[in-house]
Amino acid sequence: MKKDIVIIGGGPAGLSAAVAAHEQGITDILILERENALGGILNQCIHNGFGLHVFKEELTGPEYAQRYIDKIAELKIAAKLGTMVIDITRDLRVIALNETDGVLDIQAKAVVLAMGCRERPRGALNIPGYRPAGVFSAGTAQKYVNIDGYLPGREIVILGSGDIGLIMARRMTLEGAHVKMVCEILPYSGGLKRNIVQCLDDYGIPLRLSHTVTKIHGRERVEGVTVARVDANLKPIATSEEYVTCDTLMLSVGLIPENELSRKAGVALNPTTQGPLVNSHLETSIPGVFACGNVLHVHDLVDYVSEEAALAGKFAADHVKNKDTFGSGIAVSCGTGVRYTVPTTIIPDFNERTTTIRFRVDNVYHNHFVSVFFGGDRMYHKQKRILTPGEMEQVLLPKQWFANQPDTKTIRVMLEEE
Amino acid sequence: MRETKNLTCISCPLGCQLEVVVEDGKIVQIANYSCIRGKEYAEKEVLSPKRTITSILPVAGGDVPMVSVKTSEPIPKAKIGDCMRLLKDLKIVAPIEIGDVILANICDTGSDIVATKRVKRL
Numbered sequence: 193m194k195k196d197i198v199i200i201g202g203g204p205a206g207l208s209a210a211v212a213a214h215e216q217g218i219t220d221i222l223i224l225e226r227e228n229a230l231g232g233i234l235n236q237c238i239h240n241g242f243g244l245h246v247f248k249e250e251l252t253g254p255e256y257a258q259r260y261i262d263k264i265a266e267l268k269i270a271a272k273l274g275t276m277v278i279d280i281t282r283d284l285r286v287i288a289l290n291e292t293d294g295v296l297d298i299q300a301k302a303v304v305l306a307m308g309c310r311e312r313p314r315g316a317l318n319i320p321g322y323r324p325a326g327v328f329s330a331g332t333a334q335k336y337v338n339i340d341g342y343l344p345g346r347e348i349v350i351l352g353s354g355d356i357g358l359i360m361a362r363r364m365t366l367e368g369a370h371v372k373m374v375c376e377i378l379p380y381s382g383g384l385k386r387n388i389v390q391c392l393d394d395y396g397i398p399l400r401l402s403h404t405v406t407k408i409h410g411r412e413r414v415e416g417v418t419v420a421r422v423d424a425n426l427k428p429i430a431t432s433e434e435y436v437t438c439d440t441l442m443l444s445v446g447l448i449p450e451n452e453l454s455r456k457a458g459v460a461l462n463p464t465t466q467g468p469l470v471n472s473h474l475e476t477s478i479p480g481v482f483a484c485g486n487v488l489h490v491h492d493l494v495d496y497v498s499e500e501a502a503l504a505g506k507f508a509a510d511h512v513k514n515k516d517t518f519g520s521g522i523a524v525s526c527g528t529g530v531r532y533t534v535p536t537t538i539i540p541d542f543n544e545r546t547t548t549i550r551f552r553v554d555n556v557y558h559n560h561f562v563s564v565f566f567g568g569d570r571m572y573h574k575q576k577r578i579l580t581p582g583e584m585e586q587v588l589l590p591k592q593w594f595a596n597q598p599d600t601k602t603i604r605v606m607l608e609e610e
Numbered sequence: 611m612r613e614t615k616n617l618t619c620i621s622c623p624l625g626c627q628l629e630v631v632v633e634d635g636k637i638v639q640i641a642n643y644s645c646i647r648g649k650e651y652a653e654k655e656v657l658s659p660k661r662t663i664t665s666i667l668p669v670a671g672g673d674v675p676m677v678s679v680k681t682s683e684p685i686p687k688a689k690i691g692d693c694m695r696l697l698k699d700l701k702i703v704a705p706i707e708i709g710d711v712i713l714a715n716i717c718d719t720g721s722d723i724v725a726t727k728r729v730k731r732l
Contacts, residue, residue: 238664238678238726252664254678254727258708338666341676366665366694386620390661393618394687577644578624 203232205485212505231257345440357444527606672704
């Protein structure tokens with residue numbers, strides 16, 4: 193089979209990329225989705241707060257997904273569900289499997305990686321104890337409750353105060369479970385303030401900052417956990433240990449971009465984000481392979497995923513039409529306080545009005561300036577009252593800057609105190 | 611009666627710890643806010659806190675077992691418990707479209723319970 197663009201993943205990133213590519217006149221598109229429905233993780237995110245940027249109204253996850261699914265249907269973009277991609281080659285062959293077609297061997301002109309991310313599991317945390325039933329990642333519990341209609345436990349302790357953990361604290365409480373506490377190893381929560389207030393404070397659920405779970409008790413089913421305060425080096429303080437009875441431990445301890453396919457294909461990855469290294473066209477180290485959404489770097493708002501993915505879809509369509517190849521472009525480096533940037537290289541593009549650099553900071557900063565240097569020249573300098581690792585930041589670089597400074601070899605994003 | 615309420619502003623990541631003094635149901639003082647959004651949030655949150663509630667309901671005869679629902683408008687925070695108790699006994703039948711009203715004017719809030727997911731009939 194031959195296709196102009198193959199999109200791997202039918203979640204918010206894949207759907208938006210497909211719509212954008214179609215708008216550029218490329219109609220021979222195929223979306224490959226592992227689940228039996230399009231929409232990805234949005235289907236289980238039944239809470240509201242999605243779409244304020246893209247649709248200018250507040251939607252729930254399933255409603256947000258349906259807008260894109262309807263668009264895909266209207267444009268007659270093909271999608272294969274229940275289909276697992278097992279290989280992508282350097283020459284853009286995509287090998288996939290499903291029950292009706294058997295093995296699919298598709299030659300693409302461009303591939304968009306939109307596989308999303310997965311949750312960090314218990315195994316990544318080294319918590320001692322047996323392997324009883326009742327330890328769930330928050331997203332797994334969310335699927336049990338919201339898709340299947342099961343309540344996975346009644347007495348709950350949540351480890352990690354990421355947004356999924358906070359959302360699940362409220363969800364379990366509303367369904368009649370007792371959420372005893374949320375433990376966060378860091379001295380601050382990575383979750384949105386709105387979720388701290390509306391998911392924990394509203395229901396009187398304590399948030400224990402600088403606390404972690406040091407042991408899981410129970411052989412068949414979780415019977416309790418040991419909770420301890422941690423010191424400045426995040427090491428548990430033995431004397432602070434406390435036993436908390438519960439039948440369920442939920443983990444909300446981070447998300448990891450799902451790049452097994454990319455790695456196998458030889459796509460160069462960024463060790464910080466664990467997503468592909470991309471240029472400003474969201475093209476990976478393999479020409480014709482683009483990446484967007486949570487497989488590229490973990491986002492906090494789906495709206496930004498949709499925006500980023502629309503760019504990836506557009507550039508994938510450009511690639512099919514023009515077979516453009518670009519040099520390495522201008523390197524973007526991380527200065528003080530900046531953990532990573534997407535993209536890591538910029539190809540000055542005078543078709544686009546602006547180039548967006550998205551980044552995250554490495555700590556909580558008050559009243560610091562975000563600065564962007566073109567070589568030695570500071571082009572951007574803006575004070576922010578607060579910068580936190582949990583909030584993705586972005587700067588927009590107008591095309592005039594590139595036109596005015598054609599000899600720029602490096603761009604540096606950093607935080608400055610003044 | 612004079613009482614002081616402490617709340618966290620949710621308007622931005624700063625999370626200002628607002629202090630609101632209420633006397634006889636009226637706000638007499640708001641402290642520790644650092645922008646107008648904080649002041650407005652404090653007024654709304656203290657005098658009439660409201661929340662959009664989302665949940666799920668079992669569906670008979672659908673292509674999936676559950677349908678997600680929400681309140682069409684935010685409802686008073688104090689009515690969340692009553693609202694959830696009413697939802698507990700609701701049973702609905704596919705097909706369902708996004709926006710279908712499952713239960714009108716829940717707990718006299720003026721807000722309806724509406725479906726947020728499409729469920730096809732099997």
